[in-house]
Amino acid sequence: MPALVTSSVTDSTGVTRVTVRAARIGAVTVTWGPESAPLFTLRLSVTAYPVQ
DSSP states (O other): OOEEEEEEEEOTTSOEEEEEEESSSEEEEEEESOTTSOSEEEEEEEOOOOOO
16 A cells, blocks of 8 residues: 655654555555665554544
């Protein structure tokens, strides 16, 4: 499933918050960094929620 990182912010303690927008419900894997040596991999289960 396609996913897009829409924003990322790292605070002064080194904690990073990343916002990911998915194209549809399902599972997605987001890898951060180069393909040969990714810094981390995040696997998400995407569900619908009401937009307010």
